[in-house]
Amino acid sequence: MLLNYQHHWIVDNMPVTWCYDVEDGQRFCNPGFPIGCYITEDGRPKDACVINSEFHEKDTFYIFNHVDIKIYYHVVENEALGARLVAAKLEPKSYKHTHADNPDCSGIPMDISNKASGEVKIAYTYSVTFHEEKSIRWASRWDYILESMPHTHIQWFSIMNSLVIVLFLSGMVAMIMLRTLHKDIARYNQMDSTEDAQEEFGWKLVHGDIFRPPRKGMLLSVFLGSGTQILIMTFVTLFFACLGFLSPANRGALMTCAVVLWVLLGTPAGYVAARFYKSFGGEKWKTNVLLTSFLCPGIVFADFFIMNLILWGEGSSAAIPFGTLVAILALWFCISVPLTFIGAYFGFKKNAIEHPVRTNQIPRQIPEQSFYTKPLPGIIMGGILPFGCIFIQLFFILNSIWSHQMYYMFGFLFLVFIILVITCSEATILLCYFHLCAEDYHWQWRSFLTSGFTAVYFLIYAIHYFFSKLQITGTASTILYFGYTMIMVLIFFLFTGTIGFFACFWFVTKIYSVVKVD
Structure with missing residues (x-):
């Protein structure tokens, strides 16, 4: 109860929800209800203890040992089933039953002092009532849960804001790349004389090494x-x-x-x-x-x-x-x-795979690189923009996995997936172009690790989420969290790294097939 453990019940493949009023007259339906709650030593009610004014004893646990379950259904015409369940709600209550063998579901709340010792017997009871609900269609029976999820409107606004920003940045990267490459290709294709060819610089100088096999x-x-x-x-x-x-x-x-x-x-x-x-x-x-x-x-x-x-x-x-x-x-x-x-x-x-240019037998010496064109700084910078487009979705996905919340916004998730692919591709292409202009032709591993480094930011965020949002205690639970997180990080690393490599491979093949290199 100190950690707010909750029951999760399911009826007809639907969660039994606990609906209660929150701020601004809204009603929130939680797909679960707490085992109990706790009043602190200074008399402050924690979690669900705020719902009942009778919970007032200091340093005391109150057990929710009774639930009133309401099943809502509508009658189906012309079907042998008769009726369909469209909602299942409950209200947790606490009773210290006078007669445990014949409970009357009344009395003072079931309280247990934090200083109590010895064996305690608790009688659990429930009641079920059925209510016909004609206004809810069976196909829409989840709507009342989804519409009451907390911060839904904030989530929509944040996701849309993130998508607009990422689309704008992606458009800027694409525009810069197209304008710069158009000038480079036009200049290189105008070089017909030997004197001009000797003045080549930048990414065309490494055309004989660009497709050299990587380590x-x-x-x-x-x-x-x-x-x-x-x-x-x-x-x-x-x-x-x-x-x-x-x-x-x-x-x-x-x-x-x-x-x-x-x-x-x-x-x-x-x-x-x-x-x-x-x-x-x-x-x-x-x-x-x-x-x-x-x-x-x-x-x-x-x-x-x-x-x-x-x-x-x-x-x-x-x-x-x-x-x-x-x-x-x-x-x-x-x-x-x-x-x-x-x-x-x-x-x-x-x-x-046929490459547009031949590979020289002797590797070209790579000149001394500036700080931002060295491998490690470029890889670290490359994962920032892709992570920026997913971290809002990542927060709600982690909530759905570890904080018993429901994730249902697959439309937005699919859009974020598409934006992630575009962002990984363009960020990797941009950094690849900078490195080629610095006459560094080792692009294969770098392109994979540049977008793949987004997974490292994923891991850092998961660690931050563990210490700031969760209250996990115990070695086993901690190992489980980080064990499953490492699986997600590895999958995300392979996923984003492959996107970056394919984008860079396409980019390198295109630019070296357009320019005159002979």
């Missing part, structure tokens, strides 16, 4: 394959959620859809990893396809399995049964891995 090309190609798998999975899942197929009424549908899509998208992962690995000059195709199949999914599954072991050890009902884990492994090994091998087969079978 650790195997690992980069594996990350690109896994990132492509996650990118397509995220897009399709959010698209279905926007269409209403994955509504909050279907509990678990969002995660089920994501897992199934991930399993079925092994072919694009294997194809992309093999295609880029071959273009990097790699020949260990067996190692490449095995790492694509097992490296990133293996890290996620190992982390998830450890978290599940902790839940098993704590006796939590949130632990996934052993049979379900076996089913997930079967989907991974029997469907995803073979599909990855099929995709890798077609990727290696095709010719290597």
